[in-house]
Amino acid sequence: MVLYLLQLEATLVNCTNLQLKNGFDHPSHHYHFELVCERRSCRRKVKANVAYDTWVPFPLNEDDDSDSFEEYNSDSSFDEDEYEAEKLERKELINILRKNIPNVHFSHSCECGNIMWVIMKLGYGSPLKVPKQDDETPDIDPGISYEPGLTTTMVAFDVAGAEPINYQMGGGWQVDMVGGSVSRTFQGVDLSDVNVNLQDGEEVKLERPVLIMSPKASFLLFEN
């Protein structure tokens, strides 16, 4: 099966365990991203909002006669026989799938006649962590913890008929402070900005700077 893994990358300064509140697998967390129709000469985009505990019926395909012949005809590599064969093959495939997959996490019928859907898979993600610190020299001040370009997987999606892009980081993140005399977890962190300074919004000055720098998300194709 081919899945898209949603990857998180960030540089962590004096913090670790970056994750969404209650973990990436929390069933009511909503993932917002876009889907690009995979059909040639279409590539329309649609916004997707996916949560594990929210299921929708498998997409009902409109009659494929709604396909714009002109749109296909404008493609220089257009071949009518190939097009008809592809249409028939897809109809058969959809009928088989509808019997086997009654519900999905997101579905959409594109204006070009293509249907797309997403099924979310749990159990692939883990928090973005600083690698285990070396505790063999506890007398030495560990200084500032700076870990550039860490990556982790958040969650996996089985996507059909489209390619996922542009995951929206948004708010609702949490991260643990590293070092300092008290342990501390920051809640409700918003990763929409390029750099996030956890000192902002704090009334009391933190013992050390706590930053999340250049948080980025991307979809990685994964075959298992």
Ligand SMILES: [Zn+2]
């Ligand atoms: Zn389309």
